[in-house]
Amino acid sequence: MRVITGLWRWRHNPLRRATDLTEAWVALVALLLIAVAAPLTGSLVGAAAQGSLQRSVREQRHARHLVTATVVRRMGGAPVANDPDSATARRIRSRVLADWTAPDGGERRGPVLAALKSPHQGDHFQVWTDGRGRIATRPLDPATATTHAVLAGLGAALAVGGLVESVRRLIVWRMVRRRYAGWDRAWDRAGPDWGKAGTGS
Structure with missing residues (x-):
């Protein structure tokens, strides 16, 4: 305004x-x-x-497919307290060796992060896999x-x-610089005697 x-x-x-x-x-x-x-x-x-x-x-x-995995044994390492792929609250995850059945029917086994605070052999949890049964992110x-x-x-x-x-701001800055340069030229034309008596100004 x-x-x-x-x-x-x-x-x-x-x-x-x-x-x-x-x-x-x-x-x-x-x-x-x-x-x-x-x-x-x-x-x-x-x-x-x-x-x-x-x-x-x-x-x-x-x-990606959600499949049920079974804990074979707990693996070393402290539980991981983050889930970067989830929009929900943070979850405690433990490293375990687990078995699961791939969407194509093949049996898989490998290390995974289980959404279990204290996993035991035989516990079930869900993991995301691709079509070949490889672990995938959510x-x-x-x-x-x-x-x-x-x-x-x-x-x-x-x-x-x-x-x-x-x-x-760039345009205004250039305009102000040009204005100051014009003032400097005007002062140079006026000369050092500007305002003194008898100089004709």
């Missing part, structure tokens, strides 16, 4: 310089771009990211994908806003 008021005030002001009006117009254009282009870019980027991430969610859910959660898409859109909007503001 101050930009529009400034433009209106400068319209017929006798002290107005061309650079003053240009600076006000630059500020108004930057304000409009931040208000329109930044949200539009953010929504487009967010929508594109949402489509891509949700497609990945569907592909991962199709390619498929991307739809809510997590949406969160990433929203953050991508917000980041794009902020980036556009920051870029517009940086360009505006």
